[in-house]
Amino acid sequence: MTSLFGSTALISGLLAIAGGLYLLQRLRVRHRPVRVVSTLFWRAAVEEARARVLVERFRHPLVYLFLLAICALLWFAAGGLGFEDRSGTHHVVLIDGSQGMGGGDRFGATIARVEAALAELPRARRQVLLVGGEVRTLLAPGEPDRLFTVRSEGATAERAPSSIEGTILSLLPYLSSGEETTLWIASDTAISPELRAELPAEVTVASLRAPGDPPVGNRAIVACGVSPAASGNWELVDLLVEVAGSDPGGMSLTASLGGAGIAGGTTRSDSAGRAQFLFSDLPALGARFEARLSGSDPNPLDDEVARVLPVRRIVSVVLDPDLRPWLEPVLAADPALRVVESGGDVVVRRSQSGLGAGLPALEFVTRESQEESILLSHSGEESSAEVLESALLGLGLDQVDAMELAEAAGRPITLGARPADRRAIGVWEDLLAQEYNFVSSRSFPLFVALSIRWILAVEDFPAEIAAGRNWVDPSGADARLRDGDRMLDPVGAPLRPPRAGDYLDLRGNPVAVASLAPAGAEAGGAESGAAIIADDVDSPGGTQPLANLLALVVLAMLGAEWFFHRRGEVP
Amino acid sequence: MATGPTITQAELFDPKFLEAVSRLRLVSKRVARGGRPAEQRSRDLGSGIEFRDFRPYSPGDDFRAIDWNIYRRLGRVFLRLFEELEDLPVYLATDVSDSAFLEDDPRARTGLRTAFALASIALHQHDRVGVFSFGEDLEVAMRPQSGRGKTMQIASTLSGLNPKGRTDFRQSFRRFASLGLRQGLLVVISDFFDPGGIEAIREALGSQRHRLLLVPLWRASDRDPDLTGDLELVDCETGETEDVSVTPQILEKVRDAHDVFHADLIRFVRRRGAGILRVDCDHDLIPQLSHLFEGGRYEA
Structure with a gap:
């Protein structure tokens, strides 16, 4: 049996009626x-x-039972009591709430399609999930249809990529329980045959796609990437926006940087319906870049993009004159570094030198003064183990032929870390000797450049920041983002911002997340408009409500009560 | 306090009833021995003062001489035979309390008709008949008189009686005793619903020096009320109320109370040596009286 109220509420209500x-x-x-x-x-x-009685007796027990029966039947009818479909198949409806459904009224039509289909699904074994930026339950098993209506009010497609397939993958443990399950995909997005092949045999995939086709003629921003400026200027970046659409030659972008409009950039288009807008030599000062497709199209959700540009500035290095023969060419080759005589950001020196006192230092020390070949000093907030682990890649040490160095030094080349007031790196000065061949190796410039960047915590920046794609904190901290009052914390898993918008990282720096349409979005807001991989599914028998039958029984009982009342047998 | 409507003479004594009473008189006249009691004294035993013997009742015998004790014991009607017949007056005390006029077919109708029938028979036997009405108190409606010509006067008197408030046997029959009437047969026609219960009736009638014939006017609904539901019962005479939720158990107790009351009344009658003639108000009166006078049997 099923009920709108759930069995507990149904029984509680019945007891309340009996008590009343x-x-x-x-x-x-x-x-x-x-x-x-x-x-x-x-x-x-x-x-x-x-x-003979202490209290007034309980009067008319049979009449009480009769009235209780009438009220109970009415209660059951109001509770939508019904016989449950016995086929045993579970039904999971996945409604696509991604930006691909933002064209025309596709999302609204899909909601209506699902709402109409709910009556055909057994209440106890159906659930409806809205798969937008995040997965939200619109209807849990056993809940009445009207809750879906209430919960779906105000729901819209979000500026987020479709995660229908990801949701199905996350449901796999549940789908693999051996029970018959039908996955109803309410989306214009295709399900890949590969995913279908991964699903257990008990799982049937069916389509609840809204009638009609998605609107055509859509244009969508499919890529937005930032890279160091091709001009070689460390303090500049290039930004590329790629747009897909049916008329790439006629597309244009309205762009701004820090709120000020900028020229549309260099445009390239290809025969595949892509147009690329390249904004070169943008100052890497952390300004917010925004771009929007000019004109209108059926799906406005994929027409705009934003990105907070990285902050990049040249590092001033004070170089110990004793080290110039080895390091000056290396430093000069790095566009991010500039050698200064004093007042720099970092000093590169021998340990005996008093140069640049107080500055973070890359020091070349004697073998006697430092046990480790390379010793990383880090702040007390950092873990030495983590520092060592990250240093292998972060300092390019994986590129160093440690075996060769060890043979030359006659002792092992070791790496160590210790907490200190500030970051610093100590390196045996012996390694600068010719016989070690370290200075002349290809890893030496990389080691120097990365060491200085590590000492100053100079961050790299990701090329792309998009919803649904991994985001890594450039500072190396745990990937966490604040979304309004909510902290997105994947607890060790990769962080994927759920939807486009503005977030803050742990240091309070703004992070603009774009929502980039998948390939094929220009065909109508969905991937290629491909047909959903659907199995042949018979419409399942739904709950058979007893309300009408109960109402007839109640009517008959009321008639009987009236009859007995007229006969004086019922007060 | 008069609460009910009176019953007109036309309603009470319609031609059909009068004709039936005439037949009843004829039945009572087919007497082998007897006739007017005063005429029988020379050779027949009669209903005089000195007791001599019993004999079975024969149609037409003077009902005043019926020995009700023997009837109750044996189920047969016997006459008590006396040395000498005397002119034994008949006093008809009719209940005209409010309860007698309450129902759709008021008991007063049966009661007054009973009084008229008995009076008519007595008058045709040249006996003296007095008519009294009682409720809260007793009133003399017609002083004892004899003569067949008084029949219609009695009818007129009876039809002129009005409801007289609550039933008070003590007061009414204290008044009757104070009238100082000659010893005779006191016929009490009533529903006997005195708020004082059987005690009031015993007290009121037990001290009477007259021979007694009680005529309870009853209905089957007295014992088995046709009432259901949650009721506020209002006593039509006293105005007292009783909240009752009618259930089979309550109805059973009502029956018990009724039966106890009736048994107490019978016990009183037996001890008092009186007679009792229960009249069912829901059935025709004349057949019930005919059964007594004609068949010599009466099923109490």
Whole structure:
């Protein structure tokens, strides 16, 4: 049996009705006055009855049961009591709430399609999930249809990539429980045959796609990437926006940087319906870049993009004159570094030198003064183990031929880390000697450049920041983003911003997340408009409501009550 | 306090009833021995003062001489035979309390008709008949008179009686005793619903020096009320109310109370040596009286 209220509420309500009727039954009744020739015999009878009971007796038990039956049936009818479909198949409806459904009224039509289909699904074994930026339950098993109506009000497609397939993958443990399950895909997005092949045999995929086709003629921003400026200027970046659409030659972008409009950039288009807008030599000062497709198209959700540009500035290095022969060419080759005589950001020196006191330092030390070949000093907030682990890649040490160095030094080349007031790196100065061949190796410039960047915590920046794609904190901290009052914390898993928008990283720096349409979005807001991989599914038998039958029974019982009342057998 | 409507003479004594009473008189006249009691004293045993013997009742015998004790014991009607017949007056005390006028077919109708029938028979036997009405108190409606010509006067008197408030046997029959009437047969026609219960009736009638014939006017609904539901029963005479939720158990107790009351009344009658003639108000009166006078049997 199924009910709108759930079994607990149904039984609780029934008990409440029984209790209420009981109390009403115990209430003093309103007596109908009747004149009689004498109350002589009645008085004797009533006094005798009164004398035998402590409290007023429970009156008319059969009538009470009769009324309780009527009220219970009405309660059951109101509770939508019904027989459940016995086929045993579970039904999971996935509604695509991604930006691909933002064209025309596709999302609204899909919601309506699902709402109409709910009546055909057994209430106890159906659930509806809205798969937008995040997965939200619109209807849990056993809940009535009207809750879906209420919860779906105001729901819209979000500026987020479709995650229908990802959701199906996350449901796999549940789908693999051996029970018959039908996945109803309410989307214009195709399900890949590969995913279908991964699903258990008990799982059937069916389409609840809204009638009609998605609107055509859509244009969508499919890529937005930032890279160091091709001009070689460390303090500049290039930004590329790629747009897909049916008329790439006629597309244009409205762009701004830091709120000020900028020229549309260099445009390239190809025969595949792509147009690329390249914004070169943008200052890497952390300004916000925004771009929007000019004109209008059926799906506005994929027409705009934003990106906070990275902050890049040249590092001033004070170089110990004793080290110039080895390091000056290396430093000069790095566009991010500039050698200064004093007042720099970092100093590269021998340990005996007092140069650049107080500055973060890359020091070349004697073998006697430092046990480790390379010693990383880090702040107390960092873990030495983590520092060592990250240094292998972060300092390019994986490129160093440690075996060769060890053979040359006659002792092992070791790496160590220790906490200190500030970051610093100490390296055996012996390694600068010719016989070690370290200076002349290809890893030496990389080691120097990365060491200086590590000492100053100079961050790299990702090329692309998009919803649904991994985001890594450039500082190396745990990937967490604040979304308004909510902290997105994947707890060790890769962080994927759920939807486009503005976030803050752990240091309070703004992070603009774009929502980039997948390939084929220009065909109508969905991937290629391909047909959903759907199995042949018979429309399942739904819950068979008893409301009408119960109402007829109640009507008959009321008629019987009226009959007995007229006969005086029911008060 | 008069609460009910009176019953007109036309309603009470319609031609059909009068004709039936005439037939009843004829039945009572087919007497082998007897006739007017005063005429029988020379050779027949009669209903005089000195007791001599019993004999079975024969149609037409003077009902005043019926020995009700023997009837109750044996189920047969016997006459008590006396040395000498005397002119034994008949006093008809009719209940005209409010309860007698309450129902759709008021008991007063049956009661007054009973009084008229008995009076008519007595008058045709040249006996003296007095008519009294009682409710809260007793009133003399017609002083004892004899003569067949008084029949219609009695009818007129009876039809002129009005409801007289609550039933008070003590007061009414204290008044009757104070009238100082000659010893005779006191016929009490009533529903006997005195709020004082059987005690009031015993007290009121037990001290009477007259021979007694009680005529309870009853209905089957007295014992088995046709009432259901949650009721506020209002006593039509006292105005007292009783909240009752009618259930089979309550109805059973009502029946018990009724039966106890009736048993107490019978016990009183037996002890008092009186007679009792229960009249069912829901059935025709004349057949019930005919059964007594014609068949010599009466099923109490």
